[in-house]
């Protein structure tokens with residue numbers, strides 16, 4: 001089988017394709033014929049050696065991928081041959097609160113999905129909705145679940161409340177789509193004005209181009225009366241404006257705490273002094289969260305937004321394209 005491994009960290013030259021023997025599933029394991037995989041910001045951080053969780057040397061990258069069960073070891077009960085599955089980001093985190101025993105991640109400390117076949121414990125995978133193509137099905141594990149967790153974590157926003165999403169990467173667009181499913185109103189901020197129409201077409205009720213309105217926090221607050229929930233993917237570049245935009249008792253789910261150069265988010269004291277906003281954090285989500293999200297996706301026949309699809313042999317090109325940052329939705333790599 002053909003498999004990519006990260007043999008060195010630092011740049012894309014470290015991503016190398018190898019031919020390896022097909023693994024045989026052991027007890028409670030499944031062998032998945034991977035049909036597509038997709039990229040998240042964390043995959044570029046793992047490649048560049050800046051991810052907070054140290055990756056294993058020679059790891060098969062990417063948490064996100066979809067395929068069918070090709071073989072099953074003794075004792076497998078969750079799946080049968082031919083079932084369509086995707087992996088769970090924190091493979092060992094089934095439910096409840098995150099704790100130190102469940103930090104292992106696909107594509108970081110456990111071999112991931114950028115491979116012709118992936119060997120997974122049956123507990124690390126979930127079944128996929130039927131209406132999704134392979135490319136679509138390969139996009140939910142990290143960005144989808146993160147957006148879902150941000151919206152359904154502590155308190156689900158009520159219909160009519162305002163949700164703010166930032167940028168047009170995977171997390172932001174899933175958050176936009178899920179917030180619309182929940183009957184919320186959505187404001188979107190983008191650094192590229194030319195994306196405004198596409199954000200509106202996805203259901204954004206209000207779109208602000210940050211370059212044209214750098215003080216967008218006050219503008220949003222005036223127009224909406226205050227944002228109820230911010231899905232904060234921008235980090236230090238946007239956090240202060242998100243706080244200004246928030247309603248008195250608003251909530252900010254802070255997903256990005258530092259930018260790619262290591263600059264951290266700073267809380268502007270003068271603004272926060274006048275605010276009762278709750279700032280919370282999360283790490284993607286558990287397997288039960290993934291299953292709950294996919295049930296909603298199936299019910300509403302929701303389709304993810306795909307920016308571009310690359311052939312398996314061009315995985316390095318896919319990384320390069322994603323790293324440039326000018327994406328609208330998910331960057332997908334087709335199966336081998």
Ligand SMILES: NC(=O)c1ccc[n+]([C@@H]2O[C@H](COP(=O)([O-])OP(=O)(O)OC[C@H]3O[C@@H](n4cnc5c(N)ncnc54)[C@H](OP(=O)(O)O)[C@@H]3O)[C@@H](O)[C@H]2O)c1
Pocket residue numbers: 039040041042142143146166167168169170171172189190191192195233234254255256282283284323324325326327328329
């Ligand atoms: N805590 C967690 O569990 C968790 C989970 C997943 C992701 N995250 C974080 O959430 C953020 C979003 O992740 P993502 O995978 O959805 O997508 P992403 O690729 O980081 O987001 C891309 C979007 O960000 C905007 N952007 C602006 N300047 C950028 C630049 N210099 N480089 C890249 N993007 C830029 C762009 O939108 P516009 O062109 O519209 O401005 C772009 O489409 C990341 O910081 C990631 O680390 C956290």
